[in-house]
Amino acid sequence: MISQLSINATRQGLHEITAEVAAVVNESGLREGLCTLFIKHTSASLLVQENADPSAARDLELWLNRLVSENDQIYTHTNEGPDDMPSHIKSTLTASSVAVPFVDGRLTLGTWQGIFLWEHRRTDMQRNIIVHIGA
Amino acid sequence: MISQLSINATRQGLHEITAEVAAVVNESGLREGLCTLFIKHTSASLLVQENADPSAARDLELWLNRLVSENDQIYTHTNEGPDDMPSHIKSTLTASSVAVPFVDGRLTLGTWQGIFLWEHRRTDMQRNIIVHIGA
């Protein structure tokens, strides 16, 4: 069973999509199995991370922005803007696919875990994530 | 088929769990399929890496500890201790889920590959990993 989530990523940073993914699992009718997400983009990525304290997400974004800076002398791939090549690197360091098992129709996330789309561009983007539900 | 592994991570660093995962595959009775692991935590992660020479694991830990240092001025999420925010970053740079196919009831790991829980906190933690076995 395969479906698609379309997420409007209105700003650079983490966008929680746990509720949207949980809804897909619920609609599948399957009680137990594996939910695999795949993002169809190379300048945004997927992450399972803490969703309780917003300061954790903010620090994470700041840290990665410092590690992968814009306007690095090393870049030659610059025709799509100064935030494009850093976005490819950031998506490389995180994940294009993540898998979360579910039991009793519910994702087996830990208490403070959420699933996030990480938008690496600084512009408003529409992002598509494919969701596969398997037994 | 879904089960849970509980691992006592007694120190910061890599803890090999290959034998525990292989046992779950064996107990499933399935001969061929996909074994997917998901860790229910955001300050520990999963890794497939060399298990032959302990110096590789040690260098890897030292390198990541240097890249993601404690007491970085950038952190505001500090109320859970100086090793907490670095742990979230380290888990972000590694993986919360990994998938390993199995054939003839055995994981298709390479000769020197092992599956590891990477504990990023410096305290003794109990960690839970969900194991999904699919056809």
Place this chain on the structure above:
Amino acid sequence: MISQLSINATRQGLHEITAEVAAVVNESGLREGLCTLFIKHTSASLLVQENADPSAARDLELWLNRLVSENDQIYTHTNEGPDDMPSHIKSTLTASSVAVPFVDGRLTLGTWQGIFLWEHRRTDMQRNIIVHIGA
């Protein structure tokens, strides 16, 4: 359904394997499902990334080579050559498994997405990737 791809990685860097993976999906006869790749090595890794502009791949390689340098004073695992320990670190920061759903017998990759083997060693290597096709 499990098969193996053998890729001759003739140089350090990204080697696109999208066509090889698509062929495995096609040969499976399944119209819809999940294709999961697992690499049996710890000094090469898997990546889904832009395949349109070669400058993106080149910048990515240069950036990671700078972050994970050879001849770092921290390394003690040096008996397999100066490019070995950096290769383990690079594979740790990228992925050993990736999953891509397929629909109508075709991978659901975005327009400019390709699947790559990332060879981290500087020598000519034969690399094996296990492909699992599930419903």
